[in-house]
Amino acid sequence: MYPGLFSGTVPPVPHDLAEAFAPTPRARPSRIGRRQGRIQLTRVGPRLRACTAERAKQLPERNSAADQQPRGSGVEGVNAQPPVRTDRGVAAPIGRAGTSEDGDRVLVIDDEPDIAELVGVTLRTAGYAVEVAHGGNEGLALASARPPAVVLLDVMMPGITGLQVCEALRQDVATATTSIIMLTAKRATADQVEGLRRGADDYITKPFDPDELLARVETALRRGRKLREVSPLTGLPGNFEITRQLDSLIAEPVQSFALIHADLDSFKPYNDRYGFLKGDDSIRTTAEVLLRELSAIGTKPRFLGHLGGDDFALLVADESAEEVANRIVDAFDAIAPSLYGPLDAQRGFIEVRARDGGMGRYPLLSISLGIATTRRRRYTTAHEAAAVATEMKEVAKLHPGSTWRIDRRAGP
Structure with a gap:
C-alpha cells in the first residue's frame, strides 16, 4: 500500500x-x-x-x-x-x-x-x-x-x-x-x-x-x-513527493510532525457492488474531504499525498494530529451515505456475493487513520515513521466505523 x-x-x-x-x-x-x-x-x-x-x-x-x-x-x-x-x-x-x-x-x-x-x-x-x-x-x-x-x-x-x-x-x-x-x-x-x-x-x-x-x-x-509524480486520479502528489517531504521533516534538528496513514474500510465490496468508476469517485471524494479538513488547520507542516488505491498520507504538526483526525472522521461519515444508492444508504449496508457463492453483508464505507508522532520518539528514516503509522492504521481497523489510533509509545 x-x-x-x-x-x-x-x-x-x-x-x-x-x-x-x-x-x-x-x-x-x-x-x-x-x-x-x-x-x-x-x-x-x-x-x-x-x-x-x-x-x-x-x-x-x-x-x-x-x-x-x-x-x-x-x-x-x-x-x-x-x-x-x-x-x-x-x-x-x-x-x-x-x-x-x-x-x-x-x-x-x-x-x-x-x-x-x-x-x-x-x-x-x-x-x-x-x-x-x-x-x-x-x-x-x-x-x-x-x-x-x-x-x-x-x-x-x-x-x-x-x-x-x-x-x-x-x-x-x-x-x-x-x-x-x-x-x-x-x-x-x-x-x-x-x-x-x-x-x-x-x-x-x-x-x-x-x-x-x-x-x-x-x-x-x-x-x-x-x-x-502526481496521482492521475486525484491530482495529489504521489509516493516520491511524499517520501521527499517526510525525509525533509526527519532531517530537521528538532522533529515536530505527525504522519497520518488514511485508508478506506469496506472498499473492495463497494467496488464489487458499484463498479470501478464509482470506486474512483469515492476515492476522489475522500481526497476532497482530506484536503478540505487539512486546509482548515492553521499549523504547519500541512501536506496531503495519494499513495495509490484508497490509501493517503498526511503530514501535520504534532500538536494538530488529533484535531485533524477528528475532523476527517466526522466529515467522512457525513458524506459517506451520499456515495450509495438510496436503499443502501438508508439501511446502512450492502450485500455482495462472496467467492463461496453466498451473500455477504458489509457496512458503508468508513475511514481508518493511523498516526505516528514525534511526541515521544525521534525517527531516523521515512520507513520507520511509515511502519508506525501503518501499524496504528491496522489497529484502528480492528474497530468498527471511522476511527483513528495514535502511537503513544516511547521510542528506543
Missing part, C-alpha cells in the same frame, strides 16, 4: 557549436534542404564536421561499457541498455547522461544526418543521454523498445512524416505520455497548430539557437517529472 516506502541551470553552449547552428548565407543548401524548403539549414560542410569532431574530443573520455548506458543521480554504470535493432540495422545510444536524472533520455528523429548529429552533440554536451534515428520508422522502433523522456521530431521527412510519427507515438501505450518537441522550418501558425493538434507538446522553428533547444528540452523534462 506504500510502494517502496510503506512496505536548473542550462550549461552554456560552446561558441563553436553556436556558430555551427547559425545560417551561412554563402553555403550551398543541402539536397534535402532545397526539397523541403530548409534554405536556412545549410549542408554541414567540412567546417561544421570539423567543429563537431573537435567538440567530441573535448567531451569526457568514453569506454565501450559506459557509453551504452545512461547515468542518473550521480551513479555511473546503471541500467545498461542493449542496442536496438531497427530498419537501419543496430542502433545504439550516441551519448550518455551526465548530470541529467535517471531516465532523462532524449530521442532525436531527423532524416538529415548532419543536423541530427549536431543536435545530439549539443544535448550530450549538456549532459543528456541521446539516441538518434534517421527516419520515422527507425524512430518509432527505438521509442517503442526504450521509451524516451523527450522526442525531438523533425516535421518534414521523406516517407512517414513527422506528423504521422507524432500520431503513432501518441497511440503507442509505451510513448503515449512522452514529451514531443517538433523541429520545423515552417513558421506559419497554422502549421504549428497542426503539430500541436497531432499530439506535440512544443515546437522549435529552424534555424534555432542551441540555448533555446536546451531550455525547451529541460522544460519538457521538468513538466514530465511533475506529471509522473
